[in-house]
Each structure stands twice: as C-alpha cells, then as structure tokens.
Amino acid sequence: MQLCPDIISFPESPATHPERWVVMNVFTRHCLGVGPEVMAVLATPDSSSAATYRIWRIWRFSHSDGLLADPSRFKRNAATWGDPETVDHATLIKLLKDQTILIDDVGSYRGRFEHKKSLLDTHRFGTYHQQLGQQLIAIERQDPAGWWLKQKFTPDLAEIRKDNLYGAVQDEFLNRWLPRRVKPGMRVLDLGCGAGTITQKMARLGASVLGVDPNAEYIRLATERAVGDSAFQVLDLNAPGALGALTEASFDCIYMSDALLFYYVPYEPGRPLDLQRFITDVKRLLKPGGKFLSLEPHPVFYIQPWLGDPHRPFTLVTEYLNTHWRINPPLATMAHPFLDAGFSITGIEELASDPGNRNVESRASHFAAEFPVWLLVEFEAPATA
Amino acid sequence: MNVTQSVLEFFDSRGGLPGSSQDEKLACAYLDAKIVDSMGIIDMVAHFEAMFDVRFEADDLQSQEFQTVGGLIHVIERLRDVS
Numbered sequence: 001m002q003l004c005p006d007i008i009s010f011p012e013s014p015a016t017h018p019e020r021w022v023v024m025n026v027f028t029r030h031c032l033g034v035g036p037e038v039m040a041v042l043a044t045p046d047s048s049s050a051a052t053y054r055i056w057r058i059w060r061f062s063h064s065d066g067l068l069a070d071p072s073r074f075k076r077n078a079a080t081w082g083d084p085e086t087v088d089h090a091t092l093i094k095l096l097k098d099q100t101i102l103i104d105d106v107g108s109y110r111g112r113f114e115h116k117k118s119l120l121d122t123h124r125f126g127t128y129h130q131q132l133g134q135q136l137i138a139i140e141r142q143d144p145a146g147w148w149l150k151q152k153f154t155p156d157l158a159e160i161r162k163d164n165l166y167g168a169v170q171d172e173f174l175n176r177w178l179p180r181r182v183k184p185g186m187r188v189l190d191l192g193c194g195a196g197t198i199t200q201k202m203a204r205l206g207a208s209v210l211g212v213d214p215n216a217e218y219i220r221l222a223t224e225r226a227v228g229d230s231a232f233q234v235l236d237l238n239a240p241g242a243l244g245a246l247t248e249a250s251f252d253c254i255y256m257s258d259a260l261l262f263y264y265v266p267y268e269p270g271r272p273l274d275l276q277r278f279i280t281d282v283k284r285l286l287k288p289g290g291k292f293l294s295l296e297p298h299p300v301f302y303i304q305p306w307l308g309d310p311h312r313p314f315t316l317v318t319e320y321l322n323t324h325w326r327i328n329p330p331l332a333t334m335a336h337p338f339l340d341a342g343f344s345i346t347g348i349e350e351l352a353s354d355p356g357n358r359n360v361e362s363r364a365s366h367f368a369a370e371f372p373v374w375l376l377v378e379f380e381a382p383a384t385a
Numbered sequence: 386m387n388v389t390q391s392v393l394e395f396f397d398s399r400g401g402l403p404g405s406s407q408d409e410k411l412a413c414a415y416l417d418a419k420i421v422d423s424m425g426i427i428d429m430v431a432h433f434e435a436m437f438d439v440r441f442e443a444d445d446l447q448s449q450e451f452q453t454v455g456g457l458i459h460v461i462e463r464l465r466d467v468s
Binding site: 139 | 424426427430452
C-alpha cells in the first residue's frame with residue numbers, strides 16, 4: 001500500500017475552516033475531506049498515529065449541475081461540509097483506497113485508466129462521457145436525453161439558453177452566419193431539428209425548411225411554433241433506411257448540429273450508429289453541389305478543474321487559440337489562405353495516440369487518445385489558375 | 386417468491402447463463418459475459434425492483450457483489466429482509 005503519485009492536498013477554506021483539508025486524486029478526481037491528523041497517515045499508511053480521524057465525504061458529481069459546471073467534483077465551500085465523521089484507522093484506510101488516494105501499487109492503479117466495460121463498471125475510470133452516463137443513468141436514474149436538452153435549451157424548448165456557451169457562442173454565431181449561407185427560396189433539411197429552434201431561424205431567412213426529429217413531442221412543439229415556409233415530420237434518423245423516405249436530390253442544404261458526434265461516439269454504449277449509411281443518405285438527398293452544414297463541438301479541448309478561483313472553475317488543457325507557447329496555427333487560420341486561393345479540402349486526418357499501444361504508459365496513452373497529436377490536411381488545387 | 390429461481394429465470398429469458406451446474410450459473414459475471422448489455426442493465430434493475438419491491442441504492446449498484454448472478458441474488462435478499 002502506498003500514497004498514489006497523483007495526489008494533491010490543500011486547505012479548502014483556510015481562513016474560516018483551517019482544519020478542513022481536501023485530498024484529491026487529480027486524474028480520477030476522487031477526493032475526501034480530512035482533518036490534518038490524516039496527513040500523517042498519508043505519509044505512513046500502515047502506522048496509526050491517532051485514535052480516531054475526521055473525514056468528510058465531499059465527493060460529488062459536479063457535472064450533474066451541467067456540462068459546463070465546475071468539474072472539480074467536490075463541495076467547494078468547506079462551510080457546506082457539515083459535521084465530520086469520526087472513523088478508526090482501518091475505516092480511514094478503506095475510504096482512502098476507495099477514493100484512489102492510497103493504492104496497492106502503481107501498475108494496477110494505472111491499469112484502471114481504461115474505458116468502462118459497462119454502466120456498472122466502477123473499476124475502470126473511463127472517459128468523461130462514460131462517467132457522466134454512469135452517474136446519470138445508473139446512479140441518479142435520470143434520462144440523459146433530458147439532461148442534454150437542459151444544457152442547450154430553455155425549459156420550454158423555445159430557444160437556446162443565453163446563460164451558457166450554447167447561447168453566447170453557438171447561437172450568436174448562427175445568427176451572424178446563417179444569413180450568409182441560407183438564402184430565400186433555398187430548400188433546407190434540418191436533421192435532428194428538436195423543437196425547431198434553428199429551423200425557425202432558417203425559415204425566417206426565407207428558406208423552405210423541412211425539420212425532422214425522432215421525438216414526436218418535439219415535432220408537435222415545432223409544428224405549433226412554425227414560422228414561414230416550414231414543415232416538420234417525425235423521423236428516426238437512427239432507424240436503418242429512415243432517410244430513404246425523403247426525396248432524392250431535393251435539398252440545397254442539410255443542416256445538423258450537436259448530433260454528428262454520436263455517429264463517432266455511440267450515444268448508447270455498444271450500439272454504434274452507421275456513419276457510412278448516414279453519409280450516403282446525405283449525399284443522396286443533396287442536389288449536386290449542395291452543402292452539408294455540420295456544427296459540432298470542437299474536439300481539441302479537455303476540461304480540468306482549476307482549483308482555487310471560484311470564478312474560473314475550470315481551465316482547458318490546450319492553448320488552442322492562445323499560441324504563446326505553440327507555433328502551429330488553429331485550423332481555420334491554417335486553412336483560410338488555401339481556401340482563399342481556390343484550394344479545396346479533400347482530406348483531413350488527425351493522428352492521435354492509440355490506447356492499445358502497450359509501448360506507452362497506459363495513463364499517458366489513454367489521455368493522449370482524447371485529442372489529436374498531429375494533423376494531416378489534404379487540399380486540392382483548383383482545376384484552373 | 387424464491388429470489389434465486391426468479392433471477393435465474395430472468396437470465397434464462399435473456400439467452401441463458403453459461404455453465405451446467407447452479408454454482409457455475411451463480412458465479413457468472415453477467416455483464417462481462419454479455420448476457421446483459423450496458424443499457425439492458427437498466428431494464429434489469431427496474432425489473433427486479435418491481436418484482437421484489439426493493440430499491441437498489443447507488444452503493445448496491447456499484448458494488449462488486451452486484452456484478453455476479455449470485456451476488457445480485459444476495460443483494461436482493463438483503464434488501465428484501467430490510468423492507
């Protein structure tokens with residue numbers, strides 16, 4: 001038994017509660033609130049230095065509050081911790097091991113940085129999405145679809161929330177950008193239209209829009225709120241051949257947002273969607289030269305707790321737009337000069353770590369597999385000068 | 386209602402457990418053996434809660450015990466004794 005090498009400890013509210021310390025595993029984000037007498041145990045786990053120990057069970061799944069909530073995963077304000085539990089040495093050791101603060105050995109601990117095998121798999125730490133799914137479905141027993149919608153839309157599903165990045169970034173962008181792409185008379189398909197929020201924007205621009213979604217209740221709401229030349233129908237995009245119900249080569253434009261990612265990371269573990277069939281359908285439905293507009297979360301970030309400043313509860317483990325320490329440009333900065341010169345992007349590859357590669361320490365390969373390490377882009381030169 | 390019998394019948398209805406003896410069936414880690422898939426576990430939990438009028442707590446669901454057929458039966462029996 002030993003102290004895990006990934007541990008940090010800090011007093012959470014030293015001015016008001018100097019006896020309340022947080023001990024946290026920064027990679028698994030397990031943690032325990034402890035009295036200072038526990039610190040001696042961390043140094044020498046096998047020897048008992050006090051009769052009893054104070055602990056607070058402060059771990060919580062902070063993402064239950066939202067996608068962009070503080071990811072620190074513990075009760076940040078020590079005043080909310082309540083009274084401590086008093087435990088003996090053996091109980092303390094068990095709790096510290098449960099929270100991966102003490103470990104048996106580094107090898108078996110690092111072996112746990114693997115994808116979860118099921119919703120009840122607590123041995124493997126899994127990815128953020130798996131942890132979220134496990135918490136919502138298996139622990140809180142709530143429908144993850146409802147949780148996702150709550151992140152993006154107001155409770156009546158009438159508009160995109162303004163109080164988070166969906167409104168501040170995504171919706172603001174669409175308001176500026178859609179008028180440049182969607183023209184009066186254009187025939188548009190809104191795939192996965194939900195309650196029709198974006199469909200309305202495009203119909204207001206004069207397009208003739210068909211919104212489709214698997215959820216009959218959303219289609220009812222969308223129809224009720226329809227503006228301009230818009231129509232809606234229930235269509236389960238994931239059912240094989242479902243898009244075959246729509247007419248070939250009938251759309252100038254197909255729009256889809258925050259949905260394409262599920263073709264890459266299945267919404268339900270073990271039940272992948274058929275991306276190839278989807279792409280074939282999109283090609284079939286578009287008129288020649290038509291556009292598929294896909295607006296998706298950018299892959300190149302990863303949220304980490306930023307301990308200490310409650311106004312900046314998280315930081316990103318990337319400096320994608322801030323190239324102070326980097327020399328490779330962001331994708332758009334790199335691509336625009338080529339596009340302006342008449343090149344087309346005909347291929348793009350993002351080279352990432354293979355988590356199955358046993359030549360690399362498992363934790364490093366696991367984490368590096370979650371973002372691209374190299375990028376290969378294929379541009380095609382214009383046919384004429 | 387006999388918990389062991391009912392639980393074994395449930396798994397029989399899902400394609401059956403590997404092994405010929407009851408001990409082998411009880412030792413089966415039904416998730417690893419893919420008798421129940423990741424989402425199917427939610428149906429299974431709801432099924433047993435309704436059948437035995439129990440409520441699995443988060444600690445039950447996350448326990449090692451819950452992951453084998455025999456362990457699952459113990460958890461149900463324990464919850465039934467309490468209620």
